[in-house]
Amino acid sequence: xxEQELTLTARKxxxxxxxxxxxYINNPGGEKIAHMCYQLMDEGYKHFxxxxxxxxxxxxxxxxxxxxxxxxxxxxxxxxxFCGLTNTIAKxxxxxxxxxxxxxxxxxxxxxxxxx
Amino acid sequence: MEEEITFTVPICPDMExxxxxxxxxxxxxxxxxxxxxxxxKLALIEACLNAFEHSKSKEKKVHIKIRMTDDRLEIIxxxxxxxxxxxxxxxxxxxxxxxxxRKRGWGLKIMRSLMDSVVINSHKGGTKIIMTKRR
Numbered sequence: 001x002x003e004q005e006l007t008l009t010a011r012k013x014x015x016x017x018x019x020x021x022x023x024y025i026n027n028p029g030g031e032k033i034a035h036m037c038y039q040l041m042d043e044g045y046k047h048f049x050x051x052x053x054x055x056x057x058x059x060x061x062x063x064x065x066x067x068x069x070x071x072x073x074x075x076x077x078x079x080x081x082f083c084g085l086t087n088t089i090a091k092x093x094x095x096x097x098x099x100x101x102x103x104x105x106x107x108x109x110x111x112x113x114x115x116x
Numbered sequence: 117m118e119e120e121i122t123f124t125v126p127i128c129p130d131m132e133x134x135x136x137x138x139x140x141x142x143x144x145x146x147x148x149x150x151x152x153x154x155x156x157k158l159a160l161i162e163a164c165l166n167a168f169e170h171s172k173s174k175e176k177k178v179h180i181k182i183r184m185t186d187d188r189l190e191i192i193x194x195x196x197x198x199x200x201x202x203x204x205x206x207x208x209x210x211x212x213x214x215x216x217x218r219k220r221g222w223g224l225k226i227m228r229s230l231m232d233s234v235v236i237n238s239h240k241g242g243t244k245i246i247m248t249k250r251r
Contacts, residue, residue: 024133056154057133059161060226064219071214088154088230095229096222097210 016047022054030065046078049111053084081111120183127176132164155230162223163193163245171197196242
């Protein structure tokens with residue numbers, strides 16, 4: 001049985017938005033995340049937390065779409081934090097250099113605390 | 117101890133996940149740790165995607181061999197496509213990718229970073245990627 005399609009939930013706070021994903025972050029999964037981020041950017045959000053605690057599998061195409069999101073967030077002078085990453089996904093982000101432009105926190109609470 | 121499993125998968129969306137399920141079961145049987153298994157799975161996803169996306173294989177299949185020995189797990193991902201020259205694949209850099217319209221091209225770097233060794237044999241008749249993870 002193939003991995004379930006990625007589902008997303010977004011929680012909007014005053015100064016930031018938290019997007020929680022569930023499922024495989026591949027090409028269509030990455031596109032879904034990007035679409036939601038861009039909608040939120042249109043609403044004025046520029047600080048984002050991506051909670052991947054329910055996404056245990058990712059691929060390089062999905063990560064490439066995350067790089068597109070990072071590019072747009074940098075243009076807005078905003079920020080992107082990740083939380084709930086598996087050790088392997090966190091290691092991969094470090095290897096690719098994503099951590100030069102984003103932050104990784106173990107939990108959503110810690111990511112929120114760092115923003116406030 | 118040396119045992120191996122061989123199987124063939126069609127090139128179709130998300131089939132890489134089916135391949136990782138088999139590899140994961142083998143790695144668990146070898147009692148590899150969770151992080152090592154996750155690293156194997158991600159490297160294997162990238163090797164499969166490389167074949168799915170770039171091989172242009174006419175048979176539209178990818179052949180997998182998973183071999184376990186006392187001290188290592190070896191995975192071979194083989195396609196009979198057009199091949200490529202790994203030496204011509206540019207090392208991706210995040211600062212360049214952020215400015216470039218092409219954000220992709222990370223597969224080989226991820227494979228090499230997560231596995232203990234990655235050997236790529238590629239020619240006009242196809243590509244064989246041999247990845248090893250020590251116990």
